[in-house]
């Protein structure tokens with residue numbers, strides 16, 4: 447980001463936008479939910495629609511549509527012409543139709559919004575103080591499998607959005623050496639295991655996760671017909687002296703280590719090292735903050751860090767790659783390859799020192 451100073455009037459405008467940012471966010475959520483964005487977009491050919499037309503079509507008061515669209519116009523979400531007809535701006539279009547924006551809005555709305563109110567306390571205590579808004583667990587991960595349906599859906603859509611699309615490309619890297627047994631640490635819903643079993647018929651996967659999530663993952667893999675090839679191993683990495691079995695060719699960790707503090711990451715990786723031999727590959731896939739081409743990708747990752755602070759565990763974040771390179775070394779691993787994957791991801795291929 448450039449360090450250029452804004453003019454005072456622009457800076458004040460930015461400050462006021464931040465002061466009322468929750469209003470703009472909730473206005474956006476309401477315009478999406480009430481179908482106002484859809485209506486404006488679907489009727490764009492007539493040169494825009496008036497508040498009255500929207501209100502009639504959606505059976506909402508003129509007052510209601512009016513207050514939402516006034517703020518939306520000042521926030522450059524919609525455009526109004528001199529006849530009072532509204533159209534979506536490009537930002538408004540993205541707020542309603544862009545896939546990543548959609549996933550991020552739902553995640554902020556359903557999972558984080560209420561909890562964010564506890565951010566100051568979370569920073570002070572190092573605990574996910576906002577999690578109380580969703581349930582009573584030490585971290586969000588114990589609660590994932592039992593979250594209320596709408597919240598769960600938004601969490602998993604957010605999680606999957608940032609890893610699913612890259613799995614096929616990642617599998618090509620993992621399967622260069624034809625592994626027969628893979629440990630998927632933080633295997634979550636079993637999506638990676640299912641994809642691997644579909645594409646590679648003689649591989650076996652062991653998913654290693656917390657009990658609640660592991661049961662779901664094993665149920666999902668069984669339902670896909672891979673019950674024989676996918677097994678599970680329960681673990682809580684936050685307990686003293688965790689251990690994992692031996693016998694794997696590859697350890698796979700996708701968007702997993704960012705759920706832990708630096709100290710915990712070293713503990714997890716050192717535990718893995720104890721079960722590895724000189725041929726075992728340990729692959730870490732992450733979206734590193736310092737490896738993003740676009741500022742908006744870096745911004746998403748930085749916001750995600752605050753989700754970890756206030757909702758998830760209170761002490762983890764999205765990291766820059768150089769931190770991981772240091773932690774890998776501290777844990778007794780050596781970096782063999784550093785591979786850029788697609789637009790946002792990196793795979794670090796490690797072996798035991």
Ligand SMILES: C[S@@+](CC[C@H](N)C(=O)[O-])C[C@H]1O[C@@H](n2cnc3c(N)ncnc32)[C@H](O)[C@@H]1O
Pocket residue numbers: 587590605606609610631632633634635654655656659681682683684699700701702705
């Ligand atoms: C962000 S998800 C990873 C998702 C998946 N690997 C992917 O790429 O989409 C993090 C996973 O780590 C697991 N996890 C979090 N804390 C854990 C802990 N203390 N012990 C064991 N597993 C944990 C969660 O249950 C979850 O499945």
